[in-house]
Amino acid sequence: MNLWETVTGSDLTREWKAFEARAAALPAGHREAWEQIKAHLYPYSDFSGRNLMPIFDGALGLLEETAADGQDVRDVLGDDVAGFCAALAGGEGARSHRDRWREQLNRNVARKLARLGG
Template sequence: MNFWETITGSDLTREWKAFDARAEALPADYRAAWRDLTTRLMPYGDFTGRNLTPVLDGALGLLEESAADGLRIDDVLGGDIDGFAAALAGEEGAPDFREKWRRQLNRNVARRLAQTGE
């Protein structure tokens, strides 16, 4: 990845198009699960979403292999897409971007209060 791709995000666009092409080859129930899974993983991403790219690649690979093996989508995801997404993002109850921002805001406020002597 070169500087221009980093600035413009063209590398991410290219990767997302590749994900979309791979997902289109999945059966309909798997495609629906893929869309739902990507939506539920987005809050765990950083500003650009670069940290989720390897996670999404692995998840899509799992869906592709499971579809090829003829497994039902509920057998693969366990019927709990929220829990599956949280487990993929790190661990159960992994902080999303709101929690990260809340912690950062609290640290900044505490630092300011310490500077002013209150």
């Protein structure tokens, strides 16, 4: 990966298109699970989404393996796809971008209040 790809995100676009091509080959139930996984993992993304690419790759690989073995997707993921995704992203307490923004806002407000009061 070179600097230009990093700046423009073209490497992510290529990788994402490869993910979608792999997902298109999955059975219908597994494709639906892929869509749910994407929706539930996005809140854990950083600004570019680069931090989630290995997680997406692993989750898609799991879906591919279970489809090849003929397993039902519910047997693997369970009924709580959101919980599964939270565990993939680092546990139930994993911080999302909203949490980081909230913490940053609280720090900035606390600094301003300290300047006004001190």
